[in-house]
Every structure is written in structure tokens, then in C-alpha cells.
Amino acid sequence: MALTYTWEIRGLRKAAESNGLNDVILDVHWRKTGVNENGVSAYFDGSTPLPVPTGDDFTPYEQLTKEQVISWLPTIIGDYENHINHMIDMGIEAKMKNESEVVLSPWGERLDGAV
Numbered sequence: 001m002a003l004t005y006t007w008e009i010r011g012l013r014k015a016a017e018s019n020g021l022n023d024v025i026l027d028v029h030w031r032k033t034g035v036n037e038n039g040v041s042a043y044f045d046g047s048t049p050l051p052v053p054t055g056d057d058f059t060p061y062e063q064l065t066k067e068q069v070i071s072w073l074p075t076i077i078g079d080y081e082n083h084i085n086h087m088i089d090m091g092i093e094a095k096m097k098n099e100s101e102v103v104l105s106p107w108g109e110r111l112d113g114a115v
Contacts, residue, residue: 003034003089007070010045014061019052023061026050028069034088042091044084048076 011029018024027050033043050072059068074081 003036003085003092005032005034005085005088007032007073009066009069012069019054021053021055021058024053024058025061025064025069028073030070030073032084032088034085034092036092036096038096040092040095042088042095044087044091046077046084048073050076 008031009028010031013026013029015024015026016022018026027047029045029047031043031045033041035041077084
């Protein structure tokens with residue numbers, strides 16, 4: 001089953017100053033979504049701390065692009081991305097088999113998980 005994966009930036013946490021640099025991103029809150037050829041999807045949410053930049057590899061906050069931040073994630077996450085993809089795959093498989101569904105909690109709130 002071939003999946004198409006996409007990354008979404010859900011939030012950034014920054015420090016006013018770090019390592020002598022201003023407005024430094026400390027971590028990225030993200031969602032990775034997988035969609036199969038039938039349009040069935042599942043997602044995995046995460047938060048990844050970023051290494052402290054030096055002057056050489058620092059991009060000023062106001063010059064950052066969504067594509068640049070997304071490009072950092074696979075490198076920083078490394079092999080853990082295999083786990084993320086596996087969890088997304090399992091979520092899609094469960095939906096395809098009608099084994100799971102997102103439901104309201106017993107107290108009436110919708111609880112979003114990694115499915």
C-alpha cells in the first residue's frame with residue numbers, strides 16, 4: 001500500500017535570546033499525515049527540540065519559511081521517523097478494516113489521537 005506523507009507545522013516555541021542570537025526557535029510542534037490511494041488517512045503529532053544554532057547555521061526568525069522548518073524535521077528526527085510512519089500505517093490499516101474510530105469521550109469531548 002503506497003502512502004503519500006505530508007508534514008504540517010502546528011506551532012513553534014522560541015526564545016528571545018539564545019547563544020547570543022535573537023528569536024531562536026527551540027522546538028517545532030508538527031503533524032505528519034499519511035494518505036493511501038483510497039484517500040484514507042491517519043496522522044501522528046509530535047514535538048521536536050532543535051539544536052542550538054550557531055551564527056553560521058542561523059536563519060533570522062522573520063526569514064524562516066515553512067518549507068525550511070519542515071526540511072529540518074527528518075534530519076533531526078532520524079530513525080524515529082520509521083516509528084512515526086509505522087504508527088500512521090497502522091492507523092490507516094485499522095480504518096480500512098473498520099477496527100477503530102474516533103469517538104467522543106465518556107464526558108462528551110472529542111479526543112484527537114494519532115489516528
